[in-house]
Amino acid sequence: MGFVSEDPTPVSDSPFRSEPSARDEAPQFVLPLVVRIEKAEPPARTDALETAARAVLTILADERSAGAGEWAGAMRDWQDARIRKVVRRARRAEWRRAEALPGITVTGKSAEVRVFPPVPLDGWPKDLARLQVSGTDLDDPEPPVDADPAAPVLWLNPDLGMSAGKAMAQAGHAAQLAWWELSDGERAAWHDAGFPLAVRMAEPARWSELTGIGLPLVRDAGFTEIAPGSCTVVADHPALRREPHGPGRAAPTRSE
Numbered sequence: 001m002g003f004v005s006e007d008p009t010p011v012s013d014s015p016f017r018s019e020p021s022a023r024d025e026a027p028q029f030v031l032p033l034v035v036r037i038e039k040a041e042p043p044a045r046t047d048a049l050e051t052a053a054r055a056v057l058t059i060l061a062d063e064r065s066a067g068a069g070e071w072a073g074a075m076r077d078w079q080d081a082r083i084r085k086v087v088r089r090a091r092r093a094e095w096r097r098a099e100a101l102p103g104i105t106v107t108g109k110s111a112e113v114r115v116f117p118p119v120p121l122d123g124w125p126k127d128l129a130r131l132q133v134s135g136t137d138l139d140d141p142e143p144p145v146d147a148d149p150a151a152p153v154l155w156l157n158p159d160l161g162m163s164a165g166k167a168m169a170q171a172g173h174a175a176q177l178a179w180w181e182l183s184d185g186e187r188a189a190w191h192d193a194g195f196p197l198a199v200r201m202a203e204p205a206r207w208s209e210l211t212g213i214g215l216p217l218v219r220d221a222g223f224t225e226i227a228p229g230s231c232t233v234v235a236d237h238p239a240l241r242r243e244p245h246g247p248g249r250a251a252p253t254r255s256e
Helices: 043-062 071-078 092-099 163-182 184-192 203-208
Strands: 031-037 084-090 102-109 113-117 153-158 199-200 217-219 232-238 253-255
Touching: 031 043, 031 071, 031 092, 031 163, 043 102, 043 113, 043 163, 043 184, 043 199, 071 253, 084 092, 084 163, 153 163, 153 203, 163 217, 163 232, 203 232
Parallel strands: 031 084, 153 199, 217 253
Antiparallel strands: 031 113, 102 113, 153 232, 217 232
């Protein structure tokens, strides 16, 4: 499967802006993600977050999502509006039905996440619409190891409590923001390496530093769980560290 390049969205016309914009007047679409959660063997929380982020990157880079690809129209419509993401959970027969729909399944160490081409807010396929969305939560059996400083890290705000489903969507947002900021060559290298990344909770002091150095930052619009304008995730990619934002240039910020 070849690497697909998409032009980054200008910050001034971001689909994550917290204030109303022209994007709000466009038809609204959502990117569905489904995480497999079997009662006997649920995935680890951190692995689920990382797998969701890689799933978003995978569909962004898929050749079907650009040009004349079969998903290209849906992807363009989604990115022309607010790029919402909703995570639902499935098990057993629910998961098998979800896997039968067009999409891509991404597997982590313990997690399986399937991402689907965007659908209208009120036009979910019935086998996805019936899946539960609220209250999806998971635990880490053991504390995550320290993140590799040479790899991309999506840092979570330590002051926010988010369900696993909410945090998975936010990690997906952050991965997408990093993708938009990279050059074609940097995107291709990340894609060819299999989209290595880590999701970690930042220490409070580290969070304050991360939000002030020009890295892509997700601001939530407050549709679910947390207050509008909350900063949820910073996307810390090595290529973006090498290209610091100069004085007076604001960090790319987005709001769900």
